[in-house]
Amino acid sequence: MPAAPAVVLLSGGLDSATALALAGERGFVCHALSVDYGQRHVAELEAARRVARAARVAQHRVMRVELAGIGGSALTDTALAVPEGPTTGIPITYVPARNTIMLSLALAWAEVLEAQDIFIGVNVLDSSGYPDCRPEFIAAFGTLAALATRAGVQGRPCTIHAPLIELSKAGIIRAGTRLGVDYSQTVSCYQADDAGRACGRCDACRLRRSGFIEAGLPDPTRYR
């Protein structure tokens, strides 16, 4: 039996690079999907290209969605500043319905590829309080996916895999390191410069840095 195809959402950050490695470890032929939703950190998309190449994916596609125009997030609206201290509640870097949109696009592509598996690198513990990183959200999307597509109706529904969902950042880093992920190629920072160098101060940077410390592994992140 030939290896099954899977669609893997790939942002270019630490988490999705690890989810891609885990999908590969399970034997899937990986089709990486990056979504350009007008995020500030275009360096992310460059990182996604590097990570996809290093993982030798079957193909890497970047889909563009004009989400920036609607505003509502510090990640897409340049009028809002990225916070650099600790935040409580759902932070301003939350992008409305982001994971719903990204999973929808992955679902469309999966149907065309006749793939029954989608991987997304969300995790709830270090999720900064984003509602669409919770297990109940992933489960609800799986229910929707079975009803939404021709493949689902015909008895070939998609499974949504979120292999990092219960892991700590340190656990994610350990898993990826075991599988040879080169984290120096990934960009997590919400305000990386064009060369992909991190600020070291935003929420994403702080979570990432403490993950390496907790994992007892050197932090290869390029700070500016």
Add this chain to the structure above:
Amino acid sequence: MPAAPAVVLLSGGLDSATALALAGERGFVCHALSVDYGQRHVAELEAARRVARAARVAQHRVMRVELAGIGGSALTDTALAVPEGPTTGIPITYVPARNTIMLSLALAWAEVLEAQDIFIGVNVLDSSGYPDCRPEFIAAFGTLAALATRAGVQGRPCTIHAPLIELSKAGIIRAGTRLGVDYSQTVSCYQADDAGRACGRCDACRLRRSGFIEAGLPDPTRYR
């Protein structure tokens, strides 16, 4: 109390023009959203602009999604022909995960607008067998929406309204006519020409034409 905002998905076809009129009748301030997913019938988007203007919406936004590149549908892939005879099962004009993607984008915009209501003009009877036009799909999206967004988590979930879902095409036409919808401005044809004139032969044209006949109303469609 000021009127509540709603996001209304507007394709420029007969159904969504009617859904917009029904949302207006219920007193919502309508924000119309058209999604340009690379469909063949660009005439649809022109029709959407005309319909939005005639309905005096608060605003009309066209979001572009690069879906065409993945193929898989006669509506986005020019290598596939639009069928002109009767079809059985789910036809080739089915666009993978289309309504999931469009509702996701509507959900994102609704959250930014602080709107708790989304209207979509799907209907199951004349739906050509599309899986994402069924009531169970709409219900599953509602469940997802409540889990997916900051507003949902904070107790202000979105309601997905599909007011046409159980209507026949004739019933839809009667409802819209009662509300003053000018159907000559709408385009339903899967292969309309650039001037918005219909072929009269595709599945969408045949459903529409028989709807006017059944409703006992003159068909204002411009055929070529």
